[in-house]
Amino acid sequence: MIRDAAREFTMKEVLPVANALDGPDAEIPMSLRDKMAEMGYFGITIPEEYGGLGLGIFEYCLICEQLSRGWMSVASIVARAQGGWIMKSMPEEMRREYLPRVVRGEFLNASALSEPDTGSDLASISCRAELDGDEWVLTGNKYWCTFADGADYLIVFARTSAPPSPDKRWEGISCFMIEKQRGGFPPGMTGSPIPKIGYFGWKTFELALDGVRVPKRNLMGPEGKAFLLMAKGLEGARAHTAARAIGLAQGALEDAVAYSLERRQFGMPIAEYQAIRFKIATMATEIEAARQLLYFVCNEIDSGRRCDKEASMVKYFASEMAERVTSQALQIFGGAGYTKLFPVERYWRDARLTKIFEGTSEIQQRIIANSLLGKSEVEGMIAGRAFGGQVRQSKEAA
Structure with a gap:
């Protein structure tokens, strides 16, 4: 029900706004933000005693996947709430002062x-x-x-x-x-x-x-x-990025399916050609694999079990998958995909970013490898050199 409500909201409220406004000078409308506040999306993980929904990372990612199917930036502004830094570090009186404002979308x-x-x-x-x-x-x-x-x-x-x-x-x-x-x-x-x-x-x-x-x-x-305060939130942040990547890929897949059934070449819909059918089958499989890994990671986080390796895995896998899937969707659209006439180009551009923010794909691979193999000697050498540079900078500043 949570997922379906978020999808309905996205298709009715988010996607039309994204299709109309997306561009370098675009601003997420305040009217849309007000509607998101009414849905409770700025307080998904904030406890009910402060006015939030009191839900977990699982539900947070369910909602953000759907919002990204419309506009990734909208799924991202949700993360500017949730009271993350406030709940982690502030005394109770400050939580009571700030968190209700966060839930209302007034303190992002x-x-x-x-x-x-x-x-x-x-x-x-x-x-x-x-x-x-x-x-x-x-x-x-x-x-x-x-x-x-x-x-x-x-x-x-x-x-x-x-x-x-x-x-x-x-x-x-x-x-x-x-x-x-x-x-x-x-x-x-x-x-x-x-x-x-x-x-x-x-x-x-x-x-x-x-x-x-x-x-x-x-x-x-x-x-x-x-730094430790930040590190404690990385698992949830990386799951959130994976959810956004999956939402982008899902949007691209659905649009590609619809287009392939409508677009006719050589007397029949291009969906009849095996090359297109196999592309779509592969895209759908990769999306579902990423989604199921995300569900596992979210469940581990909500259960209080450490899963930094698995969080890096889903962030890495989902973001790499999203770039592949959105690119294949654009290919199915052909020349039309390389225009502003269809949202597939937006999914493609935004999917590329998921491989960079919240830790690049290479950083995720490093975390996974370190978990399996232990830290390499090279990392120790790099840390020593960086530390030496900091000492020199400190002396120069002094």
Whole structure:
């Protein structure tokens, strides 16, 4: 019932908006966001005592798969709620203050983790935070911060102390909540949109922080331990990305099936030709395989069992599958698929991104391999070199 309701909402409310607006200057309409709030989609995993639905990662991914079948950006804005950072790190009085606003879609976040020179190696961030009386002062640059302008608050990772050793480079990184007005940036921060080939509906920014002041109470979690705070949410985040990839692939498959039954060549629908039939059979099989792996991972997460390896597997498998399936769907459309006349090109563009964000396919393979084989000596060498670079930077800064 949850899945079917989400599909009905997507086909009626999300897909028409995506087909009409998708493009570099598109913005997810506030009217659509209000309808999503009415459906409870901003509070799927927030406990009922705060106004949420009190459901698990399984239901969260069921819904987000369907939303992605319409527009991946809509399934992604759902993740800007759920109270993730607040529920992980804030005291009860702050949860009661903020979470009901999250559920209503009135307090959505954007996360600033990556930097111009730091992507997968987040332990090497250089953005700094220094305590000045009752405020933290943040200085540095951030990259790939989607929804930075439209969010109600930013989550910024910054280094508050030097790491103690190469194998503990993650220590000394802290997490800060910066409240702001929608449509702009807080004092001391500027943002420049990054031109993208997809993931439309909102903008992605490079941010410059020059003395951004944050109240002391807005330090989220223990000082210097934010990397662990982030790592605890990776399983759910990667399952969410897999769900989005599956939704894109499902949309491409359904559209390709419909088109193949309508498009006639040499006197018959192209669905009659074995080449097309086999493409569709393979596409459907790969989607279902990814979906069943996702269900397993979601069940493990909701049961409280560790599944970092399996979460990486489903994120890797589903995103790679989505690129293949959407590409094959575009091929079935032929020249029509390479136009803006059909949404298959949107599924194709957005599917390509799922192989990059929330950890690239190569990072997922590294995690899986390390789980099976242990960490390689090369990783230790890389960590040592990065640590040495940080020491040099710290000395130069001093």
